[in-house]
Amino acid sequence: ENYHVVLAENRKLYNEVQDLKGNIRVYCRIRPFLPGQSKKHTTIEHMGDSGELIVANPSKPGKDSHRLFKFNKVFGPLATQEEVFLDTQPLIRSVLDGYNVCIFAYGQTGSGKTYTMTGPNVSSKDDWGVNYRALNDLFQISQCRKSSIMYEVGVQMVEIYNEQVRDLLSNDTSQKRLGIWNTAQPNGLAVPDASMHAVKSTTDVLELMNIGLMNRAVGATALNERSSRSHSVLTVHVRGMDSKTGTILRGSLHLVDLAGSERVDRSEATGERLREAQHINKSLSALGDVIFALAQKSSHVPYRNSKLTQVLQSSLGGQAKTLMFVQLNPDVDSYSETISTLKFAERVSGVELGAARTNK
Ligand code: ADP
Incomplete structure (x- = not known):
């Protein structure tokens, strides 16, 4: 799957950011789609047990559509x-x-x-x-x-x-x-x-x-x-x-x-x-x-x-x-707000990850 490619390519990056700097912990929580909300595409491509999150822009698939973020913990919609x-x-x-x-x-x-x-x-x-x-x-x-x-x-x-x-x-x-x-x-x-x-x-x-x-x-x-x-x-x-x-x-x-x-x-x-x-x-x-x-x-x-x-x-x-709890709405319509929220998180945790490249 696509995210495996992303993960493999970013393995080195991962090892470098195992420990977030400073004494701030950052947890990401993704809320579920709400009842009655038509199930649109989600921007969440992958949530990893060790706090990694890959966000994709499904409305614009392509080389630069994936970004990787790292948290102390990611809570999915079922948490x-x-x-x-x-x-x-x-x-x-x-x-x-x-x-x-x-x-x-x-x-x-x-x-x-x-x-x-x-x-x-x-x-x-x-x-x-x-x-x-x-x-x-x-x-x-x-x-x-x-x-x-x-x-x-x-x-x-x-x-x-x-x-x-x-x-x-x-x-x-x-x-x-x-x-x-x-x-x-x-x-x-x-x-x-x-x-x-x-x-x-x-x-x-x-x-x-x-x-x-x-x-x-x-x-x-x-x-x-x-x-x-x-x-x-x-x-x-x-x-x-x-x-x-x-x-x-x-x-x-x-x-x-x-x-x-x-x-x-x-x-x-x-x-x-x-x-x-x-x-x-x-x-x-x-x-x-x-x-x-x-x-x-x-x-x-x-x-x-x-x-x-x-x-x-x-x-x-x-x-x-x-x-800090970084809250995300999984809806594709929220993509640009999601990215700006994640950028804020990236900045305060003192870690910059950049784009997660894929071969797609
Ligand atoms: P905010 O405070 O960021 O404006 P809310 O907490 O009011 O957002 O959440 C918006 C809607 O989503 C509410 O109806 C809330 O009950 C629902 N919601 C948010 N997070 C979850 C969750 N983890 N599980 C189920 N429903 C949720």
Whole structure:
């Protein structure tokens, strides 16, 4: 088959990129064709167990129609939420050991970012995305460790829209019920000007996140429209006290559902839509620049170039661990967005693979 040719020809390249540089992990997730969607051609030619992905442009078959990409892991359309979480869990657990972790989903609108991060249906546990599973896991582990370390957990939830940070959990009754977590967070770990809520159980988290999702909808003419054009950031702060030594450790987890990465046709967008597009563009490229600078061990990391990178600063770089989900829509119509998403991934992971040549 075609992809065997591609694989053979790129064997050398593969060996060279076994280990992605930097401390960012990059997972690719391909969503299935949706029910009712006519089964068109897919752009996904091959998904390998060791993280390789070959994308083809079936509408333009030819010599240069194939490209090879390499990830730490590729999840195909049949991967379950649980499988995806199993590979995310070690990172989540390191938060309890005092690490700062940032997990974000990148991709065009409709590629499954919210599916991966939040899940399609919060009331069914099997459907839970990374966010709920992460919090659930943190509570379970902290419960197991409670004889030696006492943990406290605080949550913030904001939306970044047009370079403005909006608190999604302000002015609500949960502050009265759950209490405000006012432990000062040093090193700029807390998102400034956003309320911080004490949470003690997964139920508390579910309640808060529902409020956050409802607040996100307020003022938006159409929820889907608006939410695809803003970044949503759920921040979890953990403070643990060793009961023997009294030592305090702090960790944080940022869970980010990014705005859709699709390019907007400049000739068509005007007014508000154009402004939104420019802000999204600016913040996503700022994010790319920061991660690229970190991967290159550059002396200057340009955190100040966007609100998004300012908010995430504490969990990007230094000892922090980063995981990016690169979300893809398999549809041939999405080919050019798919390639641009993959190029972003290639850049931030510090690895360039170039075209995968075939003899076809
Ligand atoms: P985005 O957040 O990138 O705009 P969504 O998460 O809303 O995309 O996904 C678009 C649609 O595809 C939704 O109907 C969602 O339920 C569905 N979907 C996405 N990923 C998957 C998946 N892995 N399995 C099944 N359906 C999915």
